[in-house]
Amino acid sequence: MIFSSKLIEDAVQEFSKLPGIGKKTALRMVLQLLRMDKQEVDSFTGAVSRMRHGIQFCADCHNVSDGVKCDICANPGRNRSQVCVVETIRDVIAIESTQQYSGLYHVLGGILSPLDGIGPDQLNITTLQSRVKDTGVTELIMALSPTIEGDTTVYYIARQLAPFKINITTIARGIAFGGELEYADEMTLARSIAKRLPIENYVTVQGK
């Protein structure tokens, strides 16, 4: 695309660095910003800048945080004996948004993937061990990807934490609510039959 303004071109260039944003979408955003009041644009750039410069990672769970500890770890109302182990902060946001979980989290920062050079030292596993050792955790809920790497990570962590005799669970896999059997992949369908539940466990999730 040929712009007759370097200012526009630079802004479009910067937007196209974001994921899934091509030149045309970037231009649409830039032109929208151009239509907005200067104060609104200042509020946009200010929020982005404060976010990048101000964000910290929680010393306990490695979730994003506005201070030394994240809001979840700092909340006295959360159940400190349960820790849900996830790969990324996106997973924390997804689970928090269900409003169904009241325990704490531990963000690993990825999963074991030797081919990509990600071993135990690249993940937040040592701090997970310390938490289990020192803070009265009784259950770890593993909410990792249902892939070979995810399973490997679950087994690795379970082995590392075996001495502590805590309860290690994984989130349920199966057919999604509202999902139709004929569109489910064979693996999921097969496992949802193999791991079928007694009818009294069939509860509907409340809330949004």
Next chain:
Amino acid sequence: MIFSSKLIEDAVQEFSKLPGIGKKTALRMVLQLLRMDKQEVDSFTGAVSRMRHGIQFCADCHNVSDGVKCDICANPGRNRSQVCVVETIRDVIAIESTQQYSGLYHVLGGILSPLDGIGPDQLNITTLQSRVKDTGVTELIMALSPTIEGDTTVYYIARQLAPFKINITTIARGIAFGGELEYADEMTLARSIAKRLPIENYVTVQGK
């Protein structure tokens, strides 16, 4: 969505004000910015801020501009006798990107639409008249939307400029290159037959 960081939440909120960006896409962008170096993010916010505060509108053609006159109007190599009349700066970018047009532009800022309260006074029509009157323009190429409003605007401008005896043309409408007849709408197909061209006019556009 529930975020455990106000900084993230604010940034997501700001991104979701952009067109076509929902909360999930906004979060993906914010998390990408979080992964980027602080300098890169400063370069992003800097470009956006400089764009919004620095941009001007060309005194001649109302295109976006880094100075009083836009790069196109300021370019001595452009053909000053031809002016292409468009609705928005996006149209200028689209036509410039074909690299096939060497004349000037005039950005109307919209088209006549009485129902939306857009009359001649809301558009840059007076300045177009002055340009035609004072600057030796011999041809106006009307590149407006092929809608009733667009056609009305073309007729209105043509009538206003009738005293100046300039050549007023509109861009060709028809089946797109590579377009298949069976998928063309009836109106376009009917008009492309009615306005058929002698074979010697059938030239292929060069360049990209």
